Each structure stands twice: as structure tokens, then as C-alpha cells.
Amino acid sequence: MEVTFIQSPNYSRGRHNRRILAIVDHITAGSAEGALSWLCNPISKASAHYLVTRKGEIFQMVKDEDTAWHAGIVNKPDWTLYDGSNPNYYTVGIEHEALGGQALTEAQYQASLWLHRHIIEKYNIPADRDHIIGHYRIDSVNRQHDPGPGFSWERLFKDLADPASQYPAIKIKITKPEIHGLLINNQVYAPVRKLAEALEKEVEWHEDMRAVIIPPINTTIPAAPPGSVNIVTGSSIIPGVIYNNTSWVPVRPLAESLGRKVIWDNKKP
Ligand SMILES: [Zn+2]
Numbered sequence: 001m002e003v004t005f006i007q008s009p010n011y012s013r014g015r016h017n018r019r020i021l022a023i024v025d026h027i028t029a030g031s032a033e034g035a036l037s038w039l040c041n042p043i044s045k046a047s048a049h050y051l052v053t054r055k056g057e058i059f060q061m062v063k064d065e066d067t068a069w070h071a072g073i074v075n076k077p078d079w080t081l082y083d084g085s086n087p088n089y090y091t092v093g094i095e096h097e098a099l100g101g102q103a104l105t106e107a108q109y110q111a112s113l114w115l116h117r118h119i120i121e122k123y124n125i126p127a128d129r130d131h132i133i134g135h136y137r138i139d140s141v142n143r144q145h146d147p148g149p150g151f152s153w154e155r156l157f158k159d160l161a162d163p164a165s166q167y168p169a170i171k172i173k174i175t176k177p178e179i180h181g182l183l184i185n186n187q188v189y190a191p192v193r194k195l196a197e198a199l200e201k202e203v204e205w206h207e208d209m210r211a212v213i214i215p216p217i218n219t220t221i222p223a224a225p226p227g228s229v230n231i232v233t234g235s236s237i238i239p240g241v242i243y244n245n246t247s248w249v250p251v252r253p254l255a256e257s258l259g260r261k262v263i264w265d266n267k268k269p
Contacts, residue, residue: 003050008040008061010047010069011193018089020123021063022081022131023087023116023136024071025094027147032097036061037096045069049092050115056107058115064122068093075139087138092119096147113159120160127160148170180207181251183240191247192231192240199258201233205247210243212240212247214258233257 026034032053039061048070051059062068070093073083081090096112106114116132117158125131133152135146170235181190181196192212196203204213212232215253222237224230229247231238236257240249252262 001111001118003058003060004043005060006040007048007160008068009042010039011062012067012088014070015065015067016086017091018085018124020119021090022087022092022094022125022133023119023179024087024091024133024183025096025112025136025147025151026070026135027096027098027100027102027151028148029100032057032059035097036096040143046072048095048164050093051095051097052108052112052115053097054105054108056105056111057240058111061244063121064092068198071135074119075138078140079133079137082138087187092123096151098147099147101150102247103129104154109152109155113156116156116160129157132156132160180250182243184248187250188252189241189243190251191248192229192247192254195249195251195254199260201258208220212249227234 047068049062049068067088071087135143181188209221211221211230219235229240231240231249
């Protein structure tokens, strides 16, 4: 995802020596253009780190490491992490372009989900209801409908809990057993160990080279860059991906390297 940075003058430098603990979700209750211009207008004395538009664009107005002014006044809060200090210091604020009660568009939801994942990963934030909150949890009186009933908390927490939901699930059938694969960039990937075992092959993990070897091999093992993996068999070197602490390999090139055919069964999902 692309993030467009437009600096707002409404922020304080740094985080007051606090660590980023939580995400606060908001709605703009108006257009993205209006929100962006208001949150970048010094008169408003308000800002947010991010704004996600209905088209699914992401704007950033304040750097994560600086304090945005989005939490407003604390009024009858319902939030265990509130410790009496200014919530702006330890939260990231995300605005969503929507009118009161309006649901996010699908593109907007996906962009916001991506942004939540990105922030959660970067600051090691637990994906739970204490650490990802609506503005109404800070001000339950005047911000009762921020982000409002159209904001799909259930779906957000479900998706955040399930790392595989960022790729569509797909079934790979090797007569038996069935392996669950993932569609990544239009290619079907499977966990390399499961796939190799289904094809009755042994696998060896070479930590120093970040390589999965399916013997016999007749090529030198290259070192894969950090965060990635090579699957080596015969004279083939197939780049795989590390996902969920597992090495995933594109099914077709691996199967073909092992002399197997891949038949795509369109009838089944
Ligand atoms: Zn708000």
C-alpha cells in the first residue's frame, strides 16, 4: 500500500517518552478533502496520524514518532489502558472518511486493515480490544458515535487474529492428503514441507543459506536474502516466501521440478 504524506502543523514533536501502545479509530463525519484541510489547518488544533479515504487511499499527516492531536478531551473513558495522562502520547490515530453511522467501503476496509497490521507489527501492539479502540472509549459522552455503528469491529478483530486472511485461501488436492494453500500474486503457494511430504519427498532445512533442500540436488545452494527462502531440488532453485514462520513454495514450479503435473480443478473453490 502507498501512504501519501501531507504534514499537518498540528502536532507535538516526539512522544513525551512514551511508547506507542494503542490505535484509536475515528470517523471524519465528512469528506476526506474537508477532513484533510481541517486537520492541516492550524486553527483546528486537531490532527490524526492517518486518514483512510472511501477510495482506499491512505494519507499520513503526522509521523508515528510525533504526537498527533486526535484523542481530544477525556470524558468518562471506558479504557483500561488510560492512566490519567494524555492518550495522544501513546496512541496512533486513524481517521476514516465516512458520514455518521456509515459503513466503510470494501477498499477502505482493506486499506485500514493493512494499516492496522502495519502499525501492530511495527510497534508490537496486541490486536485486542484494549489496544485497538474507538474514539468513544476515550470520550464516551461527546464522541459516542466515533467511529460509530458502521465500523466493523468484529470483522477487524477476526481478520487481525487470522494472519492468513490477507491472502485468499485455496485448496490444493494431491489426491490425498489435502493441503491448504494461499493465492499470492496470482500464484498458488503451499507449505513446502507438507507439499514435499505429499509428494513423498524428504526435506532438509539449511539455516545458514536459508534454503529448503529436497534431495537429490545437483546445483550449489545460493544464500537467500533475509526474510526469504529458496527451495532447491535437482538443478532448480525456486524462490519461496516465509509466512507465518513457515516456508511456502509456488506449487507449480516445485511440482514440475519433481516431475509432477499440476491440474487446475476449476469446479471446486
Ligand atoms: Zn474522533
